[in-house]
Amino acid sequence: MTDHSITPADQAAQTENNAPVNETPQTASAPADSVETAETEAVEEKKAPEVFFEDLDLSDDVLDALYDMRFEKCTPVQAACIPHILERRDVLGVAQTGTGKTAAYLLPLLTLLGRDPHPADAVNCLVIAPTRELARQIDQSLQGFAYYTSVNAVAVYGGNDGIRYEQERRSLQAGADIVLATPGRLITHLQLGTLDLSRTTHLVLDEADRMLDMGFADDILTIVKQMPENRQTILFSATMPPKIAELARTVMHNPVEVEIAVSKPAENICQSLYVCHEPDKTIVLRKIFKDEPPQRVILFCSSKQKVKELTILLQRRGLNARAMHSDLQQSERDEVMQLFRAQKIDLLVATDIVARGIDIDDITMVINYDAPHDAEDYVHRIGRTARAGRRGKAITLIGEKDLYALANIERTLKIKIPRAELPEGVRKPSEEPRKGNQPRGQQGKGRNRARKDGNNKPNANARPKHNNRKPNNASAPKRNEKTATGKPQDKVDNRPAAKRRPQKSGNGRKPQ
Incomplete structure (x- = not known):
């Protein structure tokens, strides 16, 4: 049974940074074989x-x-x-x-x-x-x-x-x-x-x-x-x-x-991707920054923990990087964005919290360290570059767990993103996702659910019981x-x- 112990207010807190998009997308032409x-x-x-x-x-x-x-x-x-x-x-x-x-x-x-x-x-x-x-x-x-x-x-x-x-x-x-x-x-x-x-x-x-x-x-x-x-x-x-x-x-x-x-990416964005194993992403990242030292770059990650770890790693390599995630106080976020706008930060490592609404026109490159969840998020992420008539680059790193997300993005946008050559010594995985393979999460770990009777706020630590209700x-x-x-x-x-x-x-x- 569904556990109603999660209140609507709790849901709002969990979805604050992932609320449904309120932007109205463009209308696509009706398909020839539409019903x-x-x-x-x-x-x-x-x-x-x-x-x-x-x-x-x-x-x-x-x-x-x-x-x-x-x-x-x-x-x-x-x-x-x-x-x-x-x-x-x-x-x-x-x-x-x-x-x-x-x-x-x-x-x-x-x-x-x-x-x-x-x-x-x-x-x-x-x-x-x-x-x-x-x-x-x-x-x-x-x-x-x-x-x-x-x-x-x-x-x-x-x-x-x-x-x-x-x-x-x-x-x-x-x-x-x-x-x-x-x-x-x-x-x-x-x-x-x-x-x-x-x-x-x-x-x-x-x-x-x-x-x-x-x-x-x-x-x-x-x-x-x-x-x-x-x-x-x-x-x-x-x-x-x-x-x-x-x-x-x-x-x-x-x-x-x-x-x-879904809205489409700007035509003046040069898109590419690397298909690699998850542990090899840092090696690919090193190659990208060796070929083109980062200046005015946003690096998107799927979680704030990964943002923190990757920022420390990049700073240890001598890169001028700062993190932007939901654990920062509003004053800290404002400070980071002010430094980035003033070009005192070369590389901004961030979650999707900054994927929408950033008004900075001179971003030269966007890197997706993890694949976005869907095509809309992909368009909004890479749309941070190539603004105001400029040209920009969008690079996405695809691990094994990102293959279904990649297939969904390419199918929805009706594009085939060019594959870039991996660094020497990095082995390429198969791009064919196995049937039934889905994004990692709590898959296969279904929670016991019980209906809540009598109490306004259910006890989160209480052991759920079966509802053996007889009709x-x-x-x-x-x-x-x-x-x-x-x-x-x-x-x-x-x-x-x-x-x-x-x-x-x-x-x-x-x-x-």
Whole structure:
């Protein structure tokens, strides 16, 4: 079960530097083999009006969570998709990771599950993701969005141990509002008879193009055949190749098509990359700086710990480098940026905290020590160079764990980034990512989850217990049942009234 012990405020703190992009990307031309739809949503750069979550017909419980997480404005994909999903339409979204698409389907589905009566002993919504890592990320987002709701969720994606499987089996048989799963694990439960999808009313296929690339096409069709015909289907894909169009025609009914295109890198950026083993990245970096001593260079890393370690290493080699990450106080950040603008620092080693919004026109080179998570982040990172008509360089170091990210970036941007020659003695790894290989994280380490009953703030150290809720147990709380506090399962908002979300007035309230 999803653990609601992570409050929306905790979610906001975790996602402060990785919040969904609120910039409106350019609209791409419709593909030749696009699915015939009753309606097409076009989101044009600088023309899409601002849409606030309060303007949408989302439930108060969902809006309360968004208010706590300090999410006010919709991203373009959220503004375009949420109204149609609330109308129970099938939606085909063409948008890559980083545009806020997870919230685009979770928020309206949480609202629908809270409003509509659903059987307590059935799986009501199924979300399928290609990898455990993505399923885990969706699960974490759901914990924050669903904090004030009575919606419960089961994550079916972890490990091969018997204990994990038994937990999944019990949770599925007890019923769940939302099941988050990978295709392979779902097929296993279907074959063993531990999963019944005959009453599932909502289906979400996230990153469908990647699932097809990983060979899950037959598995998806097998899963869909177990579901009723009158379900609502939501499909998201970074691109619209013919195989995705064919899948949409097979599993969807008259879908609304929403296309959010990624912005493109500037043409005056010379892009290249090195494919190497992770321990060899420092050797490649030494070659880059030997060929071209760093001046006005930004070096991006995936974590603040790596930023700290790499900055020390570069300083020991005599380079004028400084670090920029979220552990620095605001005054320290301002000092570093002031020194960098004044050209008193040659090399700025940073996390994505500075990937957006830096207004420095004379950056000569951007180096991605780790591959960005998606194409949007890649464009924003390398967009720090080649500004104001200048030319610039963008170099990316690709390790084994970055191969899927690289494939996604090149597929989304429809480019092939030139490969540079490795230094002598450095062995090149295979560029063919193995099936099922996903970015490192807590893959295969699924957490035990338990529903929270009675306490406003669950004990983070308490041992989770299985929810062996019986559908016919009269003493058990009914799905979506509200308490006297107005919140389900006694999830009381104990904050002072001044800090609570003001009630809506009229058709929507713009946050002050």
